[in-house]
Amino acid sequence: MQQKIQxxxxxxxxxxxxxxxxxxxxxxxxxxxxxxxKVNNQNIAxxxxxxxxxxxxxxxxAFSAAYNQTKEQKYLNIAERAFHYIPDHFKDKEYGGVYWxxxxxxxxxxxxKQIYALAFTIYxxxxxxxxxxxxxxxxxxxxxxxxxEQHSYDSINKGYFESFTREWGSLGxxxxxxxxxxxxxxxxxxxxxxxxYANLYKSWHDKILKSKIEELLFLCDTYFINHQxxxxxxxxxxxxxxxxxxxxxxxxxxxxxxxxxxAEIIDSEKWIKIFxxxxxxxxxxxxxxxxxxxxxxxxxxxxxxxxxxxxxxxxQAEAMIGFFNAFQLTGDEKYLDLSVNSWQFTKQHLIDKExxxxxxxxxEDNSIMPNEDKAGFWKCPYHNSRACMELIARIExxxx
Numbered sequence: 001m002q003q004k005i006q007x008x009x010x011x012x013x014x015x016x017x018x019x020x021x022x023x024x025x026x027x028x029x030x031x032x033x034x035x036x037x038k039v040n041n042q043n044i045a046x047x048x049x050x051x052x053x054x055x056x057x058x059x060x061x062a063f064s065a066a067y068n069q070t071k072e073q074k075y076l077n078i079a080e081r082a083f084h085y086i087p088d089h090f091k092d093k094e095y096g097g098v099y100w101x102x103x104x105x106x107x108x109x110x111x112x113k114q115i116y117a118l119a120f121t122i123y124x125x126x127x128x129x130x131x132x133x134x135x136x137x138x139x140x141x142x143x144x145x146x147x148x149e150q151h152s153y154d155s156i157n158k159g160y161f162e163s164f165t166r167e168w169g170s171l172g173x174x175x176x177x178x179x180x181x182x183x184x185x186x187x188x189x190x191x192x193x194x195x196x197y198a199n200l201y202k203s204w205h206d207k208i209l210k211s212k213i214e215e216l217l218f219l220c221d222t223y224f225i226n227h228q229x230x231x232x233x234x235x236x237x238x239x240x241x242x243x244x245x246x247x248x249x250x251x252x253x254x255x256x257x258x259x260x261x262x263a264e265i266i267d268s269e270k271w272i273k274i275f276x277x278x279x280x281x282x283x284x285x286x287x288x289x290x291x292x293x294x295x296x297x298x299x300x301x302x303x304x305x306x307x308x309x310x311x312x313x314x315x316q317a318e319a320m321i322g323f324f325n326a327f328q329l330t331g332d333e334k335y336l337d338l339s340v341n342s343w344q345f346t347k348q349h350l351i352d353k354e355x356x357x358x359x360x361x362x363x364e365d366n367s368i369m370p371n372e373d374k375a376g377f378w379k380c381p382y383h384n385s386r387a388c389m390e391l392i393a394r395i396e397x398x399x400x
Contacts, residue, residue, distance in 0.1 A: 001333065002399070008340060009395040015351075016388035020066055022356040023059065023381050024078055026374075032105050034085035035059055039375035041368070043355050049376075050101045050109050053090045053117040056082055057098075058380035060124030064131040069389050076131055083128050083137060086121060091140070095167055096147045101377075111166030115152045116176055116189045118144045122196035129203050141200050145209065148193065157239055159185050159219055160193055177378075181235040181243050187224045188234065190216060191255055198262040210266050217271045220259055225278055230285035247300040249289030250315025253322035256282040257390075260325070276329060283326040283335070286319070294341030295349065298361070310369065312361035313379075316346045317387035324391055328398070339391075358384055 026043045027035045034056065037049035060082035067075040089106035090098040092113075098121050100110040125141035128134065151168045152160040161184050162174040175182050176189070194216040201209050223240050224232050232251050235243040260279045263271035289297045295311040296319045319342040327335035349366060350358045352374070360372030360379060373379040 001336070004340065005336070005395050005398060008343065009392055009399075011343070011347075012388040012391050012395075016066065016385060016392070019357060019381055019385050019388070020063065020075060020078075023062075023375070024074070026356070027059075028078075028081070029104075034081070034089065034106065036375065037104060037377070038373055041352065041355060041359065041372075041374050043374065048104050050103055051089075051106070052101050052377040053086070053098045053114075054120050055375070055377055055380050056086055056090065057117070057120035057124040058382035060086065061120070061127045062381040062385045064124065064127040065389055066385065067131045068127070069393065079128055079131060082124070083132075083134070086124070087136075087140060090121070092166065097144065097151075097168075099166075112171065113147075113151070113164040113166065113168060114176060115148055115160055115162060115164075116192055118148055119189070119192045119196040122148075123192070123199050126196070126200040126203055138203055142204060145197065145200060149212070154185075154238065158215065159223075159236075159240070160190060161238075162186060162189055181245050183235040183243050184238045185236040185240070186234060187232050187255075188251065190219060190224065191251070191258065194220070194262050195258060198265040201265055213262060213266050214268060214271065217259065217263055217268070217275070220255070221274060221278070224255075225282065230278075230281040232282070244302055246302060247289070249286050249296050249299065250312065250318055252282055252286035252289070253296070253315065254318040256286060256322045257318075257325035279329060280326055283322055286322065287338070289315075290338070293349075294338075294345035295362075296342065309364035310361050311345075311349070313346075313350050313358040314383035316342050316350060317383040320346075320387045321390045324394060328394060357381075 026039055029036050034051060036045040036047065037051040038046040060079055063075045063079035063082065067079060089102050092099060092111065097113045097118055099108050100112050100114050100117055103109045122141045122144050125137045129137040129141065148160065151164060154161060163171050165171055173182060174184060194213060197209060197213050201213060223236065226233055231247045232255055233242050234248060235245050256279050260275040263275045291297060296315040297307055298310040298312050298315065299308045301308065320339050323335045323339035323342065327339065349362050352359055357374050359368050361369045363369055
């Protein structure tokens with residue numbers, strides 16, 4: 001077993017370098033600043049494509065985290081580029097928060113305030129602060145946290161509303177993406193708020209922030225985790241009535257490890273115990289989405305009883321961490337094998353051996369999904385670089 005995880009670590013270290021090298025070589029916009037908004041599978045950048053705040057925040061997080069783990073200056077240099085671009089172009093200096101998107105030249109394109117985007121900017125800024133000790137990054141992260149609490153928090157029913165106009169007014173269409181249900185509260189946004197808040201708490205030990213993380217853990221336990229099936233519930237109205245939609249196997253396995261990590265960051269004995277139990281149960285539920293080749297299917301449409309037979313890049317990355325996390329908790333080697341199997345599947349089907357990085361996904365017949373980004377609004381160096389970094393750190397602990 002020790003040789004297996006040692007080999008796993010070595011391969012992940014190599015892959016982390018490959019992922020980050022891709023982004024350094026193919027996504028930097030030397031003409032207009034920052035990073036290209038879209039790059040295709042042939043590594044051809046769309047120089048006129050809009051630039052998303054989520055993409056830029058995730059680039060900031062990935063390269064900051066990579067520097068924090070490796071101490072390689074080249075990663076900090078890219079993180080610094082992202083750090084300067086975000087407040088210069090995405091920050092709404094009039095109404096607060098960050099824009100959803102800017103055009104290729106960095107001018108506001110869509111000024112709406114998607115709380116998901118604010119959360120990821122907190123995540124990136126707090127990680128950059130840990131890397132560079134630049135107080136402006138921490139101050140901006142705290143400013144965004146205050147904006148979320150002022151404008152998005154539901155003081156009556158708890159939780160956070162999805163989206164607002166640029167001026168923080170109400171919106172008819174709250175959706176993060178076209179495939180989502182149009183509801184006021186979603187699991188996905190709450191998952192990334194707690195992720196961002198926990199990362200901020202590492203550098204800013206604020207008592208109110210800690211209480212907000214505890215409340216988010218309570219909401220996840222109460223509403224988002226189905227205590228019968230142990231899958232996640234995804235969409236809710238203002239009063240926490242569920243709009244039954246899909247099972248997202250990727251979100252199941254991501255939440256299985258991430259929520260426990262958030263409880264550990266705030267060192268809450270109560271929530272650590274609760275989410276240790278949830279971790280194993282939710283991990284086992286996510287296993288229902290595994291195919292025989294080790295890949296994790298995308299989603300199951302509950303009302304239609306229909307499995308969407310696609311295997312996207314990010315659920316495989318989260319499965320690598322989630323199954324390994326269950327192995328650490330239980331000592332059961334079947335979870336270690338599942339983590340390694342996810343990696344083997346990824347190596348075989350998703351890593352682009354010719355042009356670098358990971359494909360968006362494959363279809364049921366293992367063909368590459370056409371017309372999807374290699375880099376774009378949603379295709380970022382976040383899930384896959386994080387999988388490498390999380391697993392390297394966890395393996396190092398095991399090998400001590």
